[in-house]
Amino acid sequence: NAGVTQTPKFQVLKTGQSMTLQCAQDMNHNSMYWYRQDPGMGLRLIYYSASEGTTDKGEVPNGYNVSRLNKREFSLRLESAAPSQTSVYFCASSAAGQTNQPQHFGDGTRLSIL
Amino acid sequence: GESVGLHLPTLSVQEGDNSIINCAYSNSASDYFIWYKQESGKGPQFIIDIRSNMDKRQGQRVTVLLNKTVKHLSLQIAATQPGDSAVYFCAEKEAGNNRKLIWGLGTSLAVNP
Numbered sequence: 001n002a003g004v005t006q007t008p009k010f011q012v013l014k015t016g017q018s019m020t021l022q023c024a025q026d027m028n029h030n031s032m033y034w035y036r037q038d039p040g041m042g043l044r045l046i047y048y049s050a051s052e053g054t055t056d057k058g059e060v061p062n063g064y065n066v067s068r069l070n071k072r073e074f075s076l077r078l079e080s081a082a083p084s085q086t087s088v089y090f091c092a093s094s095a096a097g098q099t100n101q102p103q104h105f106g107d108g109t110r111l112s113i114l
Numbered sequence: 115g116e117s118v119g120l121h122l123p124t125l126s127v128q129e130g131d132n133s134i135i136n137c138a139y140s141n142s143a144s145d146y147f148i149w150y151k152q153e154s155g156k157g158p159q160f161i162i163d164i165r166s167n168m169d170k171r172q173g174q175r176v177t178v179l180l181n182k183t184v185k186h187l188s189l190q191i192a193a194t195q196p197g198d199s200a201v202y203f204c205a206e207k208e209a210g211n212n213r214k215l216i217w218g219l220g221t222s223l224a225v226n227p
Contacts, residue, residue: 105157
C-alpha cells in the first residue's frame with residue numbers, strides 16, 4: 001500500500017529558482033493538503049483542495065501555488081524560492097466530507113533554499 | 115496547543131511502563147481530535163481519533179481520553195516499547211470546518227530500554 005507518495009525526498013535550490021513538489025495518493029481520497037513543518041512551529045497549512053478542481057488558501061499561502069491535477073495528484077509550486085521557504089513539506093489526503101476523517105501523510109520533501 | 119518555543123517537551127519512560135502524553139486544546143467549538151506519531155525522517159502517522167460526543171476511545175495499546183470541561187486530551191500508551199519513541203502531536207478540528215486541523219507543537223517520547 002503506497003498511500004501518499006511525495007517526490008522528491010530532498011532538494012536544494014538557489015534563491016530565485018523555481019520548483020514543483022509532487023504528491024499522489026492511491027486511497028481515492030477527495031481532499032488533499034500541503035503543509036510545511038518548521039522547528040517549534042508545528043504543522044502549518046499552505047493550501048488545500050477539498051475536491052478535484054478546487055483549491056483554497058491555508059494559513060501560509062504566500063510564495064506558493066498549487067494545482068489539483070486530478071483526483072490522485074496535488075502539486076505545490078515555488079515560483080521564486082526564498083531562504084524563508086527552507087522547510088520540510090508534507091502532503092496529506094483525507095476522505096473528508098460529511099463525517100470527520102483523519103488525514104494521511106506522505107514522508108515529506110526536505111527543501112533547502114540557499 | 116501544547117507548548118511554545120523551539121524545545122519540545124520530552125517524556126522519558128522505561129520500556130514496559132505506561133506512557134501518558136497530554137495536550138491542552140484551545141477551541142471549545144472543536145468536535146474532532148486526532149493523535150499522530152512522527153518518527154524521525156517520516157511523516158505524521160495517524161494513531162487514533164475521538165469525536166467530541168465521546169470521552170474515551172481505545173485502540174491497540176493506546177487509549178485517548180477527552181475532557182471537554184477543561185479542554186484536555188491525553189494519549190495513553192500501554193507497555194511502552196522502544197518503537198514508540200517518536201514525537202506525538204495532537205490536532206483538533208472545529209465543528210463545521212472539515213478542512214483545517216489545529217496542531218499542537220508535539221511531545222517527544224523517549225523509551226529507555
